[in-house]
Amino acid sequence: MYVKICGLREPAHVTAAVEAGADAIGFVLTTSKRQVTAAEARALGEAVPPHVLTVGVFAGEAPEIVRAVAVEAGVRAVQLHGNHPHSDFIALKGLTLVRAVAADADLRCGAFDEELLIVDAPKPGSGEPWNWGAIRGRPSGKWMLAGGLDSRNVSRAISEARPWGVDVSSGVEREGRKDPDLIREFVTEARRR
Numbered sequence: 001m002y003v004k005i006c007g008l009r010e011p012a013h014v015t016a017a018v019e020a021g022a023d024a025i026g027f028v029l030t031t032s033k034r035q036v037t038a039a040e041a042r043a044l045g046e047a048v049p050p051h052v053l054t055v056g057v058f059a060g061e062a063p064e065i066v067r068a069v070a071v072e073a074g075v076r077a078v079q080l081h082g083n084h085p086h087s088d089f090i091a092l093k094g095l096t097l098v099r100a101v102a103a104d105a106d107l108r109c110g111a112f113d114e115e116l117l118i119v120d121a122p123k124p125g126s127g128e129p130w131n132w133g134a135i136r137g138r139p140s141g142k143w144m145l146a147g148g149l150d151s152r153n154v155s156r157a158i159s160e161a162r163p164w165g166v167d168v169s170s171g172v173e174r175e176g177r178k179d180p181d182l183i184r185e186f187v188t189e190a191r192r193r
């Protein structure tokens with residue numbers, strides 16, 4: 001089970017995610033309570049080993065802005081949230097691309113030339129669970145389930161939706177900050193089968 005921990009802002013939490021065995025970590029580079037600057041993301045990503053994918057999260061920015069910020073941040077992949085057209089993904093060719101959409105979108109990973117797909121709640125980063133099982137059988141390829149996951153529900157969510165991976169942000173936070181114990185518990189539970 002591929003695991004991505006998103007919205008990291010502190011070095012200790014990056015270390016916790018890497019040591020817990022996360023496959024990918026996300027830095028929010030778009031407007032959000034979790035937003036970090038490109039310089040902060042670069043500093044956070046410096047000690048991340050090459051086998052862990054660092055992902056810059058964007059939502060609605062023009063591709064030339066995404067590329068410039070991603071280069072400045074030194075992230076290995078970019079995640080485009082929402083209704084980015086296929087042309088944005090084509091314009092970002094050469095970067096590792098992650099498409100993040102709600103359940104009413106095209107759920108075939110690769111349909112927009114992306115390498116990874118995230119099927120998320122309507123409000124990204126809100127921590128709101130949704131009817132994960134409703135999409136079972138629809139997404140294809142390398143796709144992650146996201147939206148309201150935590151260590152207590154991730155096993156059920158996996159059984160219901162059968163994703164290739166999972167992505168979490170709010171569910172590994174306590175009082176608005178990431179929590180190393182919750183990160184470890186989430187990774188363990190996501191892989192318990």
Ligand SMILES: O=C(O)c1ccccc1NCC(=O)[C@H](O)[C@H](O)COP(=O)(O)O
Nearest residue numbers: 006032124125126127147148168169170
């Ligand atoms: O996390 C944010 O604040 C955010 C803001 C704007 C666009 C995307 C954002 N997060 C992207 C993610 O990949 C989250 O991990 C995903 O939406 C799941 O979030 P949560 O329901 O809080 O676990």
